[in-house]
Amino acid sequence: MALENADFVRKLRAVMGHDHWEEDAMQRRMDEARNQTNEFEEELERQHHRDRQRELEIELELSQRRENLDKAERRSILVKKLIATFTILAGMIAAVGILSRVLQESKLGELLLSGWTAPAIVTSLVVMVMSKIWADGWGQDDNSFVELDKRARNEKTRYRASQFDALLATINESVKDVEGSGKSKERSRTIAGGLSFMEQMRAVIESLDYQIDYAEQKASTLLDIGRRFVRWGIWLYVLSIVIWQVYLWSVSFVFNPGIISGMVSSSLLFLIVEFLGAWYLKQYRHYGDSAFSYMKVRSSYNRYMLAYCAVVQFSGNDLPAAKDDILKVLAEPEKWPDFKEVTTNDFNYMLQSVESLGAVFEKLKGVFGRNGKDNSERS
Numbered sequence: 001m002a003l004e005n006a007d008f009v010r011k012l013r014a015v016m017g018h019d020h021w022e023e024d025a026m027q028r029r030m031d032e033a034r035n036q037t038n039e040f041e042e043e044l045e046r047q048h049h050r051d052r053q054r055e056l057e058i059e060l061e062l063s064q065r066r067e068n069l070d071k072a073e074r075r076s077i078l079v080k081k082l083i084a085t086f087t088i089l090a091g092m093i094a095a096v097g098i099l100s101r102v103l104q105e106s107k108l109g110e111l112l113l114s115g116w117t118a119p120a121i122v123t124s125l126v127v128m129v130m131s132k133i134w135a136d137g138w139g140q141d142d143n144s145f146v147e148l149d150k151r152a153r154n155e156k157t158r159y160r161a162s163q164f165d166a167l168l169a170t171i172n173e174s175v176k177d178v179e180g181s182g183k184s185k186e187r188s189r190t191i192a193g194g195l196s197f198m199e200q201m202r203a204v205i206e207s208l209d210y211q212i213d214y215a216e217q218k219a220s221t222l223l224d225i226g227r228r229f230v231r232w233g234i235w236l237y238v239l240s241i242v243i244w245q246v247y248l249w250s251v252s253f254v255f256n257p258g259i260i261s262g263m264v265s266s267s268l269l270f271l272i273v274e275f276l277g278a279w280y281l282k283q284y285r286h287y288g289d290s291a292f293s294y295m296k297v298r299s300s301y302n303r304y305m306l307a308y309c310a311v312v313q314f315s316g317n318d319l320p321a322a323k324d325d326i327l328k329v330l331a332e333p334e335k336w337p338d339f340k341e342v343t344t345n346d347f348n349y350m351l352q353s354v355e356s357l358g359a360v361f362e363k364l365k366g367v368f369g370r371n372g373k374d375n376s377e378r379s
Contacts, residue, residue, distance in 0.1 A: 085130065088126075092122065201301060205301050215294060216288075219288045222287060237266070237267075244259075244266070304330065
């Protein structure tokens with residue numbers, strides 16, 4: 001009986017030792033699998049950092065090449081402008097000399113060469129041509145709408161960059177799910193369509209920031225163009241006044257229909273230039289309103305992000321309650337900006353300005369007519 005009990009004890013110990021050995025072997029296999037998974041995850045992160053570093057190096061190299069190309073293009077444009085300037089000045093001098101000899105014997109030549117008409121015409125042509133050449137008329141201006149749209153199409157937007165980062169985050173979460181822990185599985189289930197909630201909101205906010213910057217760049221360009229029109233219109237009008245005064249002094253202030261028509265034409269040209277400047281300033285306000293509207297939309301998404309962070313931070317481990325709170329925030333109606341002033345029709349702006357100017361002239365006519373009538377009655 002004692003021998004049987006001893007054999008039973010030995011067998012029981014052998015079985016328990018074998019089970020313990022199998023448990024140790026299983027634990028070792030699980031540790032090896034976990035270590036392999038961690039090594040794979042670390043290698044993936046290192047590869048991601050290397051790819052990101054390589055991408056930054058490529059972007060830096062491309063930006064340097066683009067800058068060098070821009071500098072070479074600007075130098076080429078400067079050389080072309082200098083050559084065109086010397087060529088046009090030489091051509092103008094030769095043309096004036098030839099025309100003066102040809103027209104010297106005719107009555108028209110005597111009329112043009114005797115007064116200020118020919119110098120004024122030649123000076124105006126030279127100023128117009130030189131201003132056209134040196135006002136960045138050749139090549140694309142860096143602040144033009146075409147160049148802004150080209151950069152917006154070619155450059156990588158922030159939204160795409162955010163999608164790429166979110167996709168890498170999704171891959172990392174998928175790798176963590178291999179470990180088999182319940183926490184990693186729960187975190188991987190929060191990702192829908194390759195983007196988590198925070199990544200999606202951040203991508204939308206950054207895309208709105210890009211649109212705000214884009215609208216502000218166009219608004220700044222329109223403001224600069226409008227100010228340029230207004231400034232050059234005023235200088236043109238002042239120059240025309242000086243030229244007409246000098247011309248009238250040269251002819252002893254004798255008026256004729258040609259002089260009057262020239263003065264009226266100069267005034268109308270000044271009004272048209274000022275109307276164009278005012279139209280550009282109005283378009284500047286349009287893009288400024290667009291940027292402000294994007295800011296209003298962005299504030300809504302900032303409110304969503306703030307609500308999400310508050311719910312996640314203060315809800316604790318109650319995930320269903322946090323989900324309900326976030327859905328309540330998202331279910332609130334949006335307060336979108338009013339686009340009536342942004343989408344107003346601006347094509348009749350010049351006509352409205354002319355009508356307003358006509359109304360002012362009518363009022364002035366009535367005032368002067370009433371004053372003249374009162375003076376006649378007193379006399």
